[in-house]
Amino acid sequence: xxxxxxxxxxxxxxxxxxxxxxxxxxxxxxxxxxxxxxxxxxxxxxxxxxxxxxxxxxxxxxxxxxxxxxxxxxxxxxxxxxxxxxxxxxxxxxxxxxxxxxxxxxxxxxxxxxxxxxxxxxxxxxxxxxxxxxxxxxxxxxxxxxxxxxxxxxxxxxxxxxxxxxxxxxxxxxxxxxxxxxxxxxxxxxxxxxxxxxxxxxxxxxxxxxxxxxxxxxxxxxxxxxxxxxxxxxxxxxxxxxxxxxxxxxxxxxxxxxxxxxxxxxxxxxxxxxxxxxxxxxxxxxxxxxxxxx
Amino acid sequence: xxxxxxxxxxxxxxxxxxxxxxxxxxxxxxxxxxxxxxxxxxxxxxxxxxxxxxxxxxxxxxxxxxxxxxxxxxxxxxxxxxxxxxxxxxxxxxxxxxxxxxxxxxxxxxxxxxxxxxxxxxxxxxxxxxxxxxxxxxxxxxxxxxxxxxxxxxxxxxxxxxxxxxxxxxxxxxxxxxxxxxxxxxxxxxxxxxxxxxxxxxxxxxxxxxxxxxxxxxxxxxxxxxxxxxxxxxxxxxxxxxxxxxxxxxxxxxxxxxxxxxxxxxxxxxxxxxxxxxxxxxxxxxxxxxxxxxxxxxxxxxxxxxxxxxxxxxxxxxxxxxxxxxxxxxxxxxxxxxxxxxxxxxxxxxxxxxxxxxxxxxxxxxxxxxxxxxxxxxxxxxxxxxxxxxxxxxxxxxxxxxxxxxxxxxxxxxxxxxxxxxxxxxxxxxxxxxx
Numbered sequence: 173x174x175x176x177x178x179x180x181x182x183x184x185x186x187x188x189x190x191x192x193x194x195x196x197x198x199x200x201x202x203x204x205x206x207x208x209x210x211x212x213x214x215x216x217x218x219x220x221x222x223x224x225x226x227x228x229x230x231x232x233x234x235x236x237x238x239x240x241x242x243x244x245x246x247x248x249x250x251x252x253x254x255x256x257x258x259x260x261x262x263x264x265x266x267x268x269x270x271x272x273x274x275x276x277x278x279x280x281x282x283x284x285x286x287x288x289x290x291x292x293x294x295x296x297x298x299x300x301x302x303x304x305x306x307x308x309x310x311x312x313x314x315x316x317x318x319x320x321x322x323x324x325x326x327x328x329x330x331x332x333x334x335x336x337x338x339x340x341x342x343x344x345x346x347x348x349x350x351x352x353x354x355x356x357x358x359x360x361x362x363x364x365x366x367x368x369x370x371x372x373x374x375x376x377x378x379x380x381x382x383x384x385x386x387x388x389x390x391x392x393x394x395x396x397x398x399x400x401x402x403x404x405x406x407x408x409x410x411x412x413x414x415x416x417x418x419x420x421x422x423x424x425x426x427x428x429x430x431x432x433x434x435x436x437x438x439x440x441x442x443x444x445x446x447x448x449x450x451x452x453x454x455x456x457x458x459x460x461x462x463x464x465x466x
Numbered sequence: 467x468x469x470x471x472x473x474x475x476x477x478x479x480x481x482x483x484x485x486x487x488x489x490x491x492x493x494x495x496x497x498x499x500x501x502x503x504x505x506x507x508x509x510x511x512x513x514x515x516x517x518x519x520x521x522x523x524x525x526x527x528x529x530x531x532x533x534x535x536x537x538x539x540x541x542x543x544x545x546x547x548x549x550x551x552x553x554x555x556x557x558x559x560x561x562x563x564x565x566x567x568x569x570x571x572x573x574x575x576x577x578x579x580x581x582x583x584x585x586x587x588x589x590x591x592x593x594x595x596x597x598x599x600x601x602x603x604x605x606x607x608x609x610x611x612x613x614x615x616x617x618x619x620x621x622x623x624x625x626x627x628x629x630x631x632x633x634x635x636x637x638x639x640x641x642x643x644x645x646x647x648x649x650x651x652x653x654x655x656x657x658x659x660x661x662x663x664x665x666x667x668x669x670x671x672x673x674x675x676x677x678x679x680x681x682x683x684x685x686x687x688x689x690x691x692x693x694x695x696x697x698x699x700x701x702x703x704x705x706x707x708x709x710x711x712x713x714x715x716x717x718x719x720x721x722x723x724x725x726x727x728x729x730x731x732x733x734x735x736x737x738x739x740x741x742x743x744x745x746x747x748x749x750x751x752x753x754x755x756x757x758x759x760x761x762x763x764x765x766x767x768x769x770x771x772x773x774x775x776x777x778x779x780x781x782x783x784x785x786x787x788x789x790x791x792x793x794x795x796x797x798x799x800x801x802x803x804x805x806x807x808x809x810x811x812x813x814x815x816x817x818x819x820x821x822x823x824x825x826x827x828x829x830x831x832x833x834x835x836x837x838x839x840x841x842x843x844x845x846x847x848x849x850x851x852x853x854x855x856x857x858x859x860x861x862x863x864x865x866x867x868x869x870x871x872x873x874x875x876x877x878x879x880x881x882x883x884x885x886x887x888x889x890x891x892x893x894x895x896x897x898x899x900x901x
Contacts, residue, residue, distance in 0.1 A: 217900045218557050219564040220540045224900070239889075304713070305722045323714035324874050413715060414870035431529045432860040433536060433557065434896065 205446060211439035218433040230440035239416055240424075240441075247420040250334060251398035258338040258394055259387070262345030267375070269346075270353045280350070287343035291401070295408030298336040302328075322410060326417030329410045333418050336409060337402045345390050352386035353379065392456055399449075421445055490788045491545035492522045495531040495773065496605070503808055511795045518788035528554075528773065529859065535778065539564055544778040546789050549604060551773045552591060553858035556679065558776050559600060560856065560901040566777040566786065568793065569598040574783070575790035583797070583815050587767055587841045591852030592774050595680070601774035602793050605811040607736035608768045608841045609660040610833075611635070611756070614648075615749035617729040621647035628753035632700065635730070635756040639709045642729040650711035651704070652730035653719045657712075658865040659771050660732050660755070661701065662694055667850035668755055669693045670763035674894075679854035683898040687861075687890040690883035693761060698879040702872050712873040715866050720744075734771060735837035736810040752833030754840045766850045767843045772811060803827075812838055856897025864889045 212230050216223045234240050269279050286294070301309040304321040313320045322329040356379065364374050380387075403422050406412065412419035412427065419427075425445065429438030496504045501524050508522040525531040528551040535548040550558055558565055572579035581589065581599055588603045611628070618625050621642040629635040639651025654660055666673040671693045679685045689695070704710035711728060713719020723731035724744040732755070733741075741750060757764040775796075777789055795801060802818030805811065807827050813819040819838060822828065828835040844850075855861055868886040871877040877885070 215896075215900050217560060218536050219561040221561060221563045222900060233892075303721065305725050305727045323718065324712055324870070326874060326876075411715060413867060414874055415867045415876065427863070428860070430533050431863075432857060432893075433533065434857070434860070437896075 208439045208442045208446070211435055212443045213436075215436045226436070230436045231444075233437065234440050234444065242416060243419050243421055243424050246330075246416070246418065247399060250330065250337075250402075250418070250420055251395055253334045254337045254341070254398040254402070255391065255394040257334060258341040258345055259390060261338070262342045263349050265342070265346050266349035266353055267379070270350060283346050284343045286340055289340065291340060291404035292408045294340045295336050295405040298332060298339070299409045302332050324414055326414055329414055329418045333402070333406055333409055336405045337398060340405065341394060341397055345394065348386050348390055349383065352383045356382050388461060391460070395452070487519045488517060488785055488788050490518055490520050490547070490785060490792065492520055492547040492549075492775075493525045493531055493535060493545045494522055494549040495525060495528045495551070496549070497524060500809060503805065507796065507801060507805070510801065511792050514795060515791070518791065520792055539778060539780070542780065544780055546781055546785060547775050547777055547792075549773045550601070550776050552771055552852070553862060555592060555601070555774075556683075556854045556856045556858060556897070559594070559854070560683070560897075564779055565600070566779050567594070567598065567600045568602050568777060569600070571777050571786055572790050572793070575787040577787070577790035577794055579794075583817060585812070585814060585816060585819070585842065587846055588770055588812060588814050590846045591770055601776045602796070603814040604773055604775050604796070605736070605809065606770040606772040606814060607734040607811050608770050608837045609656070609664050609732055609755060610735050610837050610840065611753040612723065612731050612733060612741055613751040613753060614723065614726065614729045614745070615751050617642060617648050617726060621645040621729070625751065628751055629756055630754070631759045632697075632756045633759075636700070636704060636709055639704070639730060640707070643708045648726060648729045649708060650722065650728040651709040652732070653711050653713045653722050653728040654731065655713070655717040655719045655733040655737075656771070657715075657869050658862045661697065662689055662865060663853055664755060664768050665697055666694060667767065667769045668757055668765050669761045670766040670847055670849045671761075672849050673853055674855060677848045678851065679856075680848070680851065683856055683894075683901055685855060685894050685898070687887045687894070690880065690887045693758065695879060695883055696758070698869070698872060698883060702879050705873055712870070735812070736772070738810045738833060750833070752836050754836065765843060767846055768840050769850060769852050770812070770841065810834070812841065855894065856901065857893040860893050861890045864893070
């Protein structure tokens with residue numbers, strides 16, 4: 173098969189067309205990333221009036237700090253739980269709402285609604301519901317004999333931020349799953365049904381494999397969301413506590429850099445984070461994507 | 467054409483008069499009603515003279531405001547005045563080329579300035595080794611105890627006199643829980659500030675070496691022994707049966723007191739208005755912080771929290787003259803007394819305190835004078851002047867985290883405080899090395 177090939181008459185035109193994207197990448201990624209790498213080798217005071225080259229000391233300090241590894245563990249638990257919860261629930265909602273006949277739009281609108289809520293607001297909302305003394309959800313749990321207190325118990329705090337973060341992400345996932353479901357032709361279902369496959373079997377043998385591109389895409393997006401975009405949820409609710417039970421990596425970067433004004437240490441954390449993201453992305457695309465059938 | 471030229475000339479002339487007024491920028495961290503009051507102060511100053519114009523800009527919380535000022539300084543866009551919380555003091559002090567010490571600025575500007583007019587316990591937090599004032603005190607408060615008298619009476623506690631010692635307070639709190647009057651006896655806000663920093667000063671024991679950091683930057687924390695350890699051990703014990711219940715960082719424990727879940731809370735004296743507006747029908751009593759009566763020197767005096775105004779370098783001298791005039795205006799008895807009475811923050815000058823007395827403010831508002839008395843109970847010692855620790859913001863977080871491990875039962879008080887000292891010392895070493 174012969175591929176259609178577009179040729180530009182001018183040599184500079186393709187460069188010109190790429191320029192906006194390149195400029196954006198340069199200004200918002202390459203430049204700050206380079207600054208972070210440089211900064212991570214220095215120890216500066218808050219106002220930048222003294223600046224010393226300390227080579228790898230910031231990294232050494234980081235890797236000698238047991239709480240940094242604890243923070244990594246917390247991040248992984250949080251990201252995996254949030255992703256699993258947000259994806260399973262949204263898939264369930266999508267599958268159910270796909271079969272609704274009356275009032276489809278109303279249901280879908282309500283399911284998409286939380287996406288419009290700012291993360292900090294989502295955090296505060298759940299914080300109110302789970303407030304240890306005035307929260308209605310805590311009150312209900314108390315009636316069931318569960319002592320839920322996110323200011324004292326690490327597990328409660330973790331549950332709180334997972335719920336808040338996942339709730340916020342369900343809408344987004346829901347949209348993609350719904351679109352994915354609707355793209356599966358009815359004839360496939362019918363053929364399977366005629367062959368005697370029940371609804372559960374049809375779901376696991378037909379729907380899931382055909383949804384795998386969507387699932388893979390959402391997996392990447394959700395992990396990135398949980399790792400990097402949940403800052404506001406945590407800041408508005410637990411602030412990393414109690415102890416360091418909910419202090420995920422990104423929250424630490426912010427806290428050490430912007431509250432503690434330890435720019436070198438914070439930059440070193442950013443560099444480590446950058447390396448982690450690069451590794452994960454490679455792993456995801458090389459090994460997991462192979463399982464995906466497009 | 468001619469009229470156009472005339473208009474142009476007129477507008478230039480007009481712009482000329484406008485720019486003759488020197489503009490001064492003030493970044494502050496006071497939101498809500500406090501922010502409106504700040505605007506009012508700026509407006510009052512602007513109307514009191516015509517040479518300078520103060521622009522008060524709200525920059526978010528304390529941490530955000532400080533970070534914004536640091537970033538602005540690095541970009542050479544700094545404001546003239548920035549409000550910095552007390553834990554940022556050491557960081558600001560160490561920033562030699564960045565700050566303009568207040569005593570020096572007042573001197574350079576030829577503005578009369580009498581440091582002895584200010585309350586010693588307030589300015590002792592912000593002076594250098596030679597007792598010279600580095601930043602202008604603005605909003606200062608000190609922790610006190612709030613009692614829900616209705617709940618205490620329900621528990622059968624004699625409320626004619628409030629507890630003075632920790633033993634008495636713990637007994638009252640326990641009685642509240644045992645009698646079923648409330649679920650929890652007492653709670654606290656700002657645990658590091660109230661239960662460790664202030665308890666150390668109140669018992670005249672050191673919080674950190676090198677005179678609580680006043681003598682240099684080579685400092686170590688001293689909180690894993692003696693009074694601090696004993697107190698946290700007691701708190702952990704009290705947490706077991708509800709005599710004490712932890713309510714979260716900063717002031718997030720307040721709802722527990724407002725809702726009647728806890729009968730007693732410890733909080734900033736500036737929170738008095740908030741307590742009254744949240745509990746209009748409840749009888750509230752106020753008390754000084756409790757102490758251990760077998761510790762020699764207790765009670766000494768409590769230390770402050772809050773913020774001061776720092777002047778940043780990098781502007782023209784005439785502009786600093788405006789800043790100096792503004793500081794004089796801000797410290798005037800009328801402005802100070804009004805700010806003190808409206809906000810519940812402490813008056814920073816003796817004159818403002820006297821004026822408030824004359825106006826009968828303390829008679830009309832029981833409990834409002836107590837924090838001043840507690841803070842000025844004795845002349846400050848080396849242990850009760852204040853704390854000057856580098857990376858203090860992070861150290862407070864470390865203390866928060868480690869204490870939370872005690873409240874959740876994951877660490878013993880000794881383990882947690884040892885850990886807090888180790889992590890805190892690491893931060894102090896960092897600060898020492900970078901300055």
